[in-house]
Amino acid sequence: MxxxxxxxxxxxxxxxxxxxxxxxxxxxxxxxGQAGQTGSGDAAEIIIIDTSGSMDMPSAKIIAARRAAHVALDEIHDGTWFAVVAGNTGAQLIYPRQGTMVKMDAGHRSAAQQWVAQVQPGGATTIGAWLDCARDLFLSVPAAQRHAILLTDGKQEHEAPAELDRAIAQSKGVFQCDCRGVGDNWVVEQLRKIATGLLGTVDLIATPEQMEADFEAIIKRSMSRGxxxxxxxxxxxxxxxxxxxxxxxxxxxxxxxxxxxxxxxxxxxxxxxxxxxxxxxxxxxxxxxxxxxxxxxxxxxxxxxxxxxxxxxxxxxxxxxxxxxxxRINPAVAHYTGQAELADAIQQGLAARKSGDEEAATMLLGRAAKIAHDAGNESTTRLLAKVVDITDPDTGTVRLKKEVATLDEMALDTSSTKTVRVRRDPAPDGSPPAGPPPGGQP
Amino acid sequence: MSEVTALADPVCPSCGAAIHAGDAFCEACGATVDGATAVAAPPEAPAVGAEAGAADALSAAAGGVVAATFISAAPRSERPHAEATPCLVCGGAVAGDGYCETCGTKARTWRDHWTESPAPWLGAVCDRGVRHSRNEDAMATMASAEAPPHPDSLAVLVVCDGVTSAPDSDQASLAASVDARDHLVAAARSTSHTSGAAAIEAMVHAITASCRIAQVAVTRVTDRLIAASPTGTLSEPPSCTFVAAVVADGRATVGWCGDSRAYWLGDDGSGLQLSHDHSLASELIAGGMTRAQAEQDPTAHTITRWLGIDSPSPTADTMTFDLPGPGWVMVCSDGMWNYASEPSQLSALMAQAVADGATTPTTIAESMAAFANNQGGADNIAVILARIEQNPEPVPNKES
Known part of the structure; x- marks a missing residue:
């Protein structure tokens, strides 16, 4: 319980x-407990894999995606409703071959893995249509807890931008969705919109070989949500x-x-x-x-x-x-106020840099460098250092780098919302701890 | 008594909070609640008889065999956060966690304001005041059914004023005053067989001892808070002042530590401050400043003696006073005397209260506390009044 x-x-x-x-x-x-096994209702899981033509360029991406889906299927508990969807121009069921979702068992698992291995890339990226397909599937089975994982390597195309917003709005409250972008051709903003609307996460998979471990972790985590x-x-x-x-x-x-x-x-x-x-x-x-x-x-x-x-x-x-x-200033409130400001400063700073407003970008990313440094947020400091030269972290003095790899910029953007837990130094006056205990990153 | 014992849950005799069988101390107020003192209390505001009955058990535990005429009062055992009482600010319902469901105002608990009247000739009020969010003043009283000049008449008046800068001083002050009161009740019983100088000396000794017992109570609460603290330390240990008066044999025996006071307020206009504050203001007055000037000084309220584990001298000064005629023995905290320091001012306030229709010591005390609140209520207020209608001649050789 x-x-x-x-x-x-x-x-x-x-x-x-x-x-x-x-x-x-x-x-x-x-x-x-475990998803679907606590008496509060069945769990349902959908794996959405981008199979648009770009996934074949290079082909390592589609190969890794097949492999990642295979591993993800291993992690889905028996008894969980599931489906695998191919996203391209529209969306097709990879498994089951037709109809609706099925409950996972050994036979369905191996059959699904065989079909996944044969997925061929082709077509465009219509993320809105993919979400619609997942929603329809989810609503066709009596599940209480619905989760999807969405993988793409590109940005929404051949579909009006409003279509994505509409699909997200209609999917809210129906299912949760963790989004992953592979490579540097997708748009952080688009996937963040989905993840925010559908109570999920967004992250970058820099190279195809990291995909397998990431999918495994996502499904494991989803299955542990009892x-x-x-x-x-x-x-x-x-x-x-x-x-x-x-x-x-x-x-x-x-x-x-x-x-x-x-x-x-x-x-x-x-x-x-x-x-x-x-x-x-x-x-x-x-x-x-x-x-x-x-x-x-x-x-x-x-x-x-x-x-x-x-x-x-x-x-x-x-x-x-x-x-x-x-x-008196409460350390937890101060710390998290800073962490939220850090996320804002990074996102706005990167946007300013993109739009050519170097002055604003320098100011905002400098502010971010200072907050990350003060909070002991080392991973963010490391990512920032790939986008700006940090001259003095104490004052937040930075210079924009002339050449920045798109991947580094995207890595900074996607990680901007990840916070570090407030430091729990023993209070000097012996008063009770002023903040929650430090916890691990998920 | 039967009405009382028929009722269920054991509760703390000091504050009315539920306690578990076998608990040594009340979790809510820190008062001693060993098996013997754990008395059943009525679930609602007790009737006078029930209150006296509960107090009987308390006295019995404190003093062994106690004559039925001795009654003392514990604070009302109204349950904190009684949901039936609507919010005093907006009239909304109060949730189980003690806050108004509409405006969020914290509901007043018994600890914020209570009165005691163990016998018709004694009345007391303890009030949070206006400016403080917690009532760190505490009091404990006892009075015999017989009023002066009856030779067996006895009253015990104790006020402890928790130091606001130390968290949880409200628990310390309550435990201190209750324990001191209990000791004085027991001591008064055992000295009632002596007389003359020996009796006076015995009562002075009892007052001194009750201050030590109050210090033990504060220490006990402190130890409990330290044990409960996740860091094993406290930012500042709880502390409080102490003043106690025993009224018996036509005499008031007074002891104090800090700046809570005892007064004699005679009906004939004679008035006297019986205690002498342990405060910087007192030192200024001793150095030649007028009282009015000294009490205006920003350091005036810095006390030079108090009870607490950090106190260099948690001991009482004492005095005895032969009550000269009809009048009042008053014990109060600085939340009261801040607004009326001179005995003549206090007498005027009492006269005004009577003129306004107050008829009992409790209603007069309520009226005086209301005056302090109307003046700003900058501190918690505790006022205890014992009415001396007529004194027995101080008996030099009383036979028991």
Whole structure:
């Protein structure tokens, strides 16, 4: 039986007249079990492989994709509904050969692997149509937890850009989708849009030989998500404004636009399926002020599964005249505010560089270098150093590199949202830890 | 008594929180709740009789065999976050976690405001005030059914003011005042057989000892907080002041540590501050400054003595005072005297309260606390009033 805990990290003390309340709510799930095996409903998995003509240039890409799909099929648990879809101009079922999804067993696995081995490239990249195909398949079976993996090497073409937006909108809430781009001809922005809308991740597979291990990891992870559908429920008091609800670890993901208003004071944010893992959320609420000495609940943050509250965290506001209390900065809130700013600075900096605005690019990427350095975010610092020369990380002084490999730029872009957990140095005054424990990257 | 014992769950005799059988201390307030003192309390605000009954058990545990005339009061055992009570700010329903479901305001708990009246001649109020988010003042009282001048009349008045800068001082102050009160009740029983100078000396000794016991209580709460802390340390150990008065035999015996005070407020206008603050303001006054000037000084409230594991001298100064005639013994925290320091000011406030219709010591104390809140309520407020209608002559050779 899965269980959730929620820990709140904040400075609850506000000076007189202040209204803005920030907190980091760290949620941990344990005992999640395996997808489709916890009694909450069947799991369903679809592998979508780009088989457009470009996958043959070089042919190493399609060879690696066949191999990756093979390994992915190995990882799908028996009893899981599954299908393999070829994406080109439109989408075709690779397996089953026709009709709908089937439940995995040894026979279907080996048959599917044989068909996957024979996939031939050809045609264009119409990602919207691929998502439509996956959605129709998912909806044809009684599964409670639906996950897809989408691999492409190119950008959406032969399809109006609006088609992709429409397909994403119609697939929201139907299935989750992890997106992977191989090589340097795909568009980070397009796949990020899918991943953001469909509660998944986006990442770069730099070379075809890395594909196999990546697919294996993605399916393993999907199969370990034993809790199908978790809602983050946020209550905020009358007269307040929820400024944002942002996942800040393991990666930055703004949940605010996904809010579903449940009642006047309660909204829910879908967070998809959960494995044994920790996720941190930064909640910011503007509340009506109250006299010094008053305490008001600024937010009640609950994890909800099947309409049952699994864990609860209270975000408080206590107005105080004691400046020793009100000026304290919570390290977790500060750290994740920085990490979100880092993601923004990288994405905007790369966009500025692309559009030729060197001044803005230098400023933004310099800012990113400083934040990454201050936070001890070494992997991001390494990726930044391939795009800019970091002269002085302490001040964020950088120079744009003249020649930058597209892959390096894309690697920086896709990794920009990955955060490092707040450092948990022992507090000098012996007070309780001010942030969640450091956790591993997924 | 039967009404009380018929009721279920064991609760803390100090704060009313649920406790487990065998617990040595209340998890909520830190008060001692060893098996003997764990008494059943009514689930709702107790009626006077029930309150007295619960207190009987408390006194029995503290002092062994206790005459039925001795009654003391524990704080009301209203359950914190009682859902039935609507939000005081907006009238909304209060959720199980203690916050209003509409405006989020934290619901007032018994710890934020409570009154005690163990007998009609004693009344007390403890209030969070306006500016502090927690009530770190605490008090504990006891009064016999017989009022002065009855020769067996007895009252115990204890106030401890938690130091706000130290977290969890509210737990320390409550445990300290309850334990000191219990000791004084037991001591008063055992000295009632003595008389004269020996009796006076015994009571002074008891007051001194009760301050040590209060210090032990603070230490115990501190140890518990340290044990519960993930880092095994506290940013600042809890601490509090102490003032206690025992009213018996026509005499008030007073002990204090810090700047909580005891006063005599005579009906004839005679008034006297019985305690002398351990504070920088006192030192300034001793150095020649007027009280008004000294209490305006920014350092005035810095106390030079307190209870706590970091205290260099957690000991009480004591004095005895023969009660001169009808009037009041008052014990209070600085949250009260900040707004009325001179005995004449306090007497005027009491007169105003009576003029406004207050008829009992509790309603007068409530009125005085309301005055402090109207003046800004910058600190927590604790006020205990014992009415001396008429004094027995201090008996030099009382036979028990």
């Amino acid at each position: 899965a269980s959730f805990t929620a820990d709140v990290f904040q400075n609850e003390y506000l000076p007189d007249g202040s209204t803005e309340v920030h907190a980091v709510v760290s949620v941990t799930c344990t005992g999640a 809790v199908a559908d978790v809602q983050l429920r946020v209550w905020a008091p009358a007269g307040s404004e929820v400024m944002f609800v942002r996942q800040v670890a393991p990666d930055v993901d703004d949940l605010t636009p996904r809010a579903v208003q449940v009642s006047e004071l309660i909204r829910e944010f879908p967070t998809g399926a959960w494995a044994d893992e920790s996720r941190d959320y930064h909640v910011a609420v503007r509340v009506p002020t109250a006299p010094v000495g008053s305490e008001r609940l600024a937010a009640r943050v609950e994890l909800v599964v099947d309409d049952q509250v699994q864990a609860k965290g209270l975000v408080r506001a206590v107005w105080s005249a004691d400046t020793d209390l009100t000026t």
